[in-house]
Amino acid sequence: MDSPTPDSVPADELLRLDRQVCFAVHGAARAFDAVYRPLLRELGLTYPQYLVMLALWEHGTLTVKELGLALRLDSGTLSPLLKRLEGAGFVRRERDRRDERSVTVSPTAAGERLREHALGVPREILAATGMDGEGLAEMRASLARLTAALDAVAPGGR
Amino acid sequence: MDSPTPDSVPADELLRLDRQVCFAVHGAARAFDAVYRPLLRELGLTYPQYLVMLALWEHGTLTVKELGLALRLDSGTLSPLLKRLEGAGFVRRERDRRDERSVTVSPTAAGERLREHALGVPREILAATGMDGEGLAEMRASLARLTAALDAVAPGGR
DNA sequence: TTACATTGAGTTGTACGCAACCGATTGAGA
DNA sequence: TCTCAATCGGTTGCGTACAACTCAATGTAA
Structure with a gap:
């Protein structure tokens, strides 16, 4: 499954080009972080912690797996x-009695209350992107295709 | 300078949508990392270290600033x-004699030799994306616009 | 020239993210 | 049943990334 690699382009040139592609992705990711950080700071969350809470708010309880x-x-x-989310009081961890290897994670009452304060975040992020839903959906699809292609090469996902 | 935020969409809904957008960017960044890692591992570099070497190969000498x-x-x-790049012998650091506050960074002979081994990396990355130059250029432009919009909200860049 | 602010690197502390490994539990085959 | 592999969560070590701070060097204004 070979891909279209223009062999006419000198490797010298690519040493600059390839940086721009991956570099742009990393740059966008960090720009997102910079916008999220002050918003989530008021909630006492980091961005990865926010992702965990989003998943728990949606599903109620999930195992670590x-x-x-x-x-x-x-x-x-x-x-x-x-462990930090538990220390902050937003989450409860307990061993699954049906499979002692698993640990279930659930939002506490404080974690559920936090959801109300988080409702305003998405709209501010959306506004900060300066894009409409359509543009974002399109970009998301492009990124998904790109990620899938990269994943096919490097097993990445856990 | 307000942006098109559809107030008709419930915040509830956005708590899922917004994740997908930023999430896709982070996912692509990490998928890139996963492809780069084994390639750069042979060179003894991490991805950020590779970026530094790219900049030095292009400009010869740069200050930390x-x-x-x-x-x-x-x-x-x-x-x-x-400090790690210097420890690996790829880079030399010295105080700028015209401005003792600045430190100049230059590739060593080993650092220059490393460039030859790095020439193959971009083509492999390009192939892994499964995209052609045009598609990548387009995505890069979209990401640049997005990053610029986000930067306007959060000063981010140093 | 003398205060004072600014700049440039570096350090410390916190929080990811991944690789490599460990220990306990569970599952599957001989 | 008994052994052995697989699974799950956790820990350690390393390398970013950022915030907040320090210190020396430089620039600037009184």
Whole structure:
């Protein structure tokens, strides 16, 4: 499954081009972070913690494994993150009695209350992008295709 | 300068949508990392270190300040990173005699030799994206517009 | 020239993200 | 049943990234 690589372009040239592509993706990711940070700071969350809360608000209870699949994070990232969320009082962790290997994660009452304060975040983010729903959907689709192609090469997902 | 935010869409809905947008960007960035990692591992570089070397191969010598502007990284990230590159023997750091506050960074002979080994990387990345130059250029432009809009809200860049 | 603000690197502390590994639990085959 | 592989969560170590701070060097205004 080879791809269209113009062999006419000198590798020298590509040493600049390839940077711009991946560089643009990383730049956008960090620009997003910079917009999210002050908003989430008021909630006492970081962006990855916010993602976890979004998943829990939607599903109620998830195992660490399920969270990892949903957010593409492994236990090395999730374990300390969840410990901090638990320390902040937003989340409760308990061993699944039917499978003692699993740990279920659920929002506490404080975690549910936090949801109300988070409702305003998405609209501010949307406004900050300066794009409409259509443009964002299109970009999301493009990024999904790109990510899928990259994933096919490097197994990435956990 | 308000943006088109459809107030008809319930915030509830947005709590899922907004995740997908920013989430897709982060996902693509991490998928890129996963493809770069094994390639750069053979060179003894991480991706941010690779970016520094790209900049130095292109410009020969840069100050820490200039590197920070080019890569959007602050001294808190660059200082230890450059120290590791220096420890690996790819880079030389010296105080600028005309302005003792500045530190200039230059590739060593080993750093220059590394460039030859890095020439193959971009083509492999390009192939992994499964996209042609046109598609990538278009995506890059979209991401640049998005990043610019986000930067206007959160000063981000250092 | 002397205060004072500014600039440029560096350091510290916190939080991801990944690789590599560990221990306990569970499942599956001989 | 008994052994062994697979699964799940956790920990450690390393390398970013950012905020907040320090310190030396430089620029500027009185």
